[in-house]
Amino acid sequence: MSMVDAVRREFHDARHHCWAFRLAPELARERSSDDGEPSGSAGKPILAQLEGAALYATTVVVVRWFGGTKLGVGGLVRAYGEAARAVLDAAKREHVVRTTRIVFEHPYEASSAVEKFLAEQGIRPTEQAFGTSVHLEFDIRIDRASAFTRDLVDRTSGRGKVIEP
Incomplete structure (x- = not known):
């Protein structure tokens, strides 16, 4: 159920449930x-406040009863x-x-280079697994993900690889 539906259910006796959201x-x-x-009289002013x-x-729902x-x-x-x-x-x-x-695998020989890079970046893996290779998972800011993965692979001299989650 959406937030707007929940508000409609809670204030079912209201005449209008006008809303706006921005992702x-x-x-x-x-x-x-x-x-x-009337067109443009409710949703647009709400959206203008969000902007x-x-x-x-953020979602804003304004409920109005006719007075x-x-x-x-x-x-x-x-x-x-x-x-x-x-x-x-x-x-x-x-x-x-x-x-x-980001899911990343690398051979054990690259561990010291990977650990040094992660320390420099201030990043800790959210998950680690050790098998035939080292499996690491990270939550990285979207705006840093591309450069982070490129630099991480470079630090392993191309021996590490990003695995699609």
Whole structure:
């Protein structure tokens, strides 16, 4: 069940459940919904608040009950934008670092070079296995993964290899 569905279920008697979300910047994915309000009067102002706050991996749902007063499109834009801003101002924020799993195997003879490289990078394997070769797994920031794997293979003089997880 999505977050929006959960909010709809919790506030089932509300007239509108308008929302917007933004995913990670490298995915360039964002979306909004006016949920029956006039086009552009609810979802876009919510999304504009997410953009203005430079937030990603975030969803905002604004729930509205009709109170008897028609706000007009301009009033709706202000109301939804202000509600989104208020919740974002009050929300706890966490810095999220996107990572990817790297699986690497190398012969035992390359162990000292690999260990030295990992120490220089400040990286510890999340998993290790020792069989006919050394099997290591790492969680690496996505923006560092390509250079990390290239440099790691170089340190083993090409004897180590990245295995698809």
